[in-house]
Amino acid sequence: VSVVDCVRDGARTEVLTTNVNIRFQVEDTGIGIAADELPKIFAPFEQVGNSPRHTEGTGLGLAISHQLVEIMGGELKVESTLGRGSIFSFELELLAVDSTDKNKKYYPKNIKGFKGTNKKILIADDRWENRSVLIHLLEPLGFEIIEATNGQDCVRKALEFLPDCILIDLVMPVMDGFEAMRKIRNFSQLQNVVAIGTSASIMEAEKQESVEAGCNAFIPKPIRAEELLNCLQVHLGLEWIYEELQYPNAESEVFHNQSQIQPEEIIAPPADEIALLFDLAMMGDLGGIQKQAEKLAQLDIKYVSFANHLNQLAKNFEEEKILEFVEKYRN
Structure with missing residues (x-):
């Protein structure tokens, strides 16, 4: 347990903090996953099994979830029995806060x-x-x-x-x-x-x-x-x-999506570059996509908007949107 001083508008609030482990678990009663297919379910664009029930997806949901849980310091795990269903779970070490001022939110400095x-x-x-x-x-x-x-x-x-x-x-x-x-x-x-x-x-x-x-x-x-x-x-x-401590209010804008670029602003690179980007997108290679976007921005100023949009999608782990974006310019 630790004590943190939080200062706002000249007033000091003492906050008691301690770390706790929180377990998140989702259980279904679906078709289940065969044991030999479990190792590959977190790979991008993978859809295990031969049931027609999975054909509507893209195979990205679990890959993105796995990455996000790792970023937060946890590990996404799965237990499954074919024909009975699956259990997905992860644990995170989170901060529990007990403040003497229950109405005052504590925002740690970033x-x-x-x-x-x-x-x-x-x-x-x-x-x-x-x-x-x-x-x-x-x-x-x-x-x-x-x-x-x-x-x-x-x-x-x-x-x-x-x-x-x-x-x-x-x-x-x-x-x-x-x-x-x-x-x-x-x-x-x-x-x-x-x-x-x-x-x-x-x-x-x-x-x-x-x-x-x-x-x-x-x-x-x-x-x-x-x-x-x-x-x-x-x-x-x-x-x-x-960063300065910030206390957002309900009227402030919470999120601005930088990746919203009008189509007329974008000039696509040559077909061979698009083909390479498509291959990287199919592999889920976000690092490779970012490197290629940087090269395109340096290749010609007219490709900067295309490269910036692609880079922003990669930073946000928008793998499905990357594939859709690149596919638009394949023909």
Whole structure:
């Protein structure tokens, strides 16, 4: 349990807080899912089974739900019996607030950046969705992000860009994070770079091996935003810049959808670029779509509106809308 001071209009309110685990569960009595099909149900555009009951969907709902739960620090799980139904569940660690002023809402300060010089962070992970989550967390705070898809790529880009920090997955193809870190520490120009190892394993032996390989810290997956930001603050010596406390009222505009662009403003790129984007959309590769959108914006100024719209959809995990948008320009 912790005590937080909340200040508004010169008045200080003491708020008692504690973390609690909340379980969310949805159970149905539908057709169920076969055991051999369970591993692929969270993949984009996957529809398991051969029943005509699933033909109206796009196969994106569970993929998006899985990503959103991971971003919030949980894990979406499924139990299913064919012919009897399924149970989907996840747990989140949430903040319980007990205020002496029951009518006053407490809005914690949000980090919006950091003071001092620019910081470069190299994210090494073979899964685009893991990189995407970290990019969406760190880029808005002002960090310059470089991506690597395996350990070998990480070593090469560390030498090329000389980052201030490396976030490295310890289990990757081609070259794992342990070997990559040992190689990185052999270069004099990378001796002092901060390295944070990440892994879904929480075995003490793996944590120790990551430190011996050259990591300064270890964070288990799924990575929690608060834990990562605290780790970066300590090891990079950061001083955060916070947003002002805001207390929204009912008359204020809550949400503005930036992705609403009039069709006449958009000029589509050449057919080969559209074909590539369509392939990326079919794979659910949001990271690849964002990279391609950046290239299009640099290719010709007339494609900027197209690229911006595509990039905004990708940032919002609008996979179905991306596919619809790209399909409009295929012919």
